[in-house]
Amino acid sequence: MSELIVELRDATVMQETQAVLQGVSFALEKSDFAYLVGRTGSGKSSLLKTLYADLPLLVGTGTVAGFALPRLPVGKVPYLRRRLGIVFQDFQLLPDRTVAENLLFVLNATGWKGKARKQQRIADVLDRVGLSSAANRMPHRLSGGEQQRVVIARALLNEPTLLLADEPTGNLDPEVADSIMQLFTEINYAGTAILMATHNFQVIEKYPHRVLTCQDGALLDSARN
Structure with missing residues (x-):
């Protein structure tokens, strides 16, 4: 059985009080890599934030990494x-903070114990x-590419099951x-699903994967075409 990491059904993606995407239905499995494309303001970042x-x-139903999104308690x-x-x-x-201190901050915030284990x-x-x-090294001493790698x-x-990337290139x-x-x-090959919002069509052409397109308030899925 394939493992679903993301599943949305008839979801409405809101931006403040306005619906930017409606009727959104798609799923991502553990091995999937998908691009999220669309014009500025079309709902890409709002979908990722959802x-x-x-x-x-x-509106609608959705689960991400085993968590049901509707009525998800703040504490969860x-x-x-x-x-x-x-x-x-x-x-x-x-x-x-140095690179290591930046990473240590996240480990401490997410409950890791043991100095040696964290190091x-x-x-x-x-x-x-x-x-x-x-x-x-301090972040300002790194190139843009090195900072993105950090x-x-x-x-x-935290060994994520899903990587969400908003215009990483x-x-x-x-x-x-x-x-x-x-x-x-x-x-992705190592087993992490990836959903990447991008405007970079050279990247999509060189590294072809499924494409989800935010267009006219709907989400179009190349896997269904």
């Missing part, structure tokens, strides 16, 4: 997010993204974007 419970799901949201990895375009690294986990994820030597390492700390030059996509491919 999946990690930053926006409530008020951190537990949902521990099952997810979230990669933002603008990095959101703490500028006054080992930080070493493991930095090695996975090719930044073993960067643990003691963000991906941070997203991998948006601020990167093509060569660096290509290296990030190779990293995402490796992460």
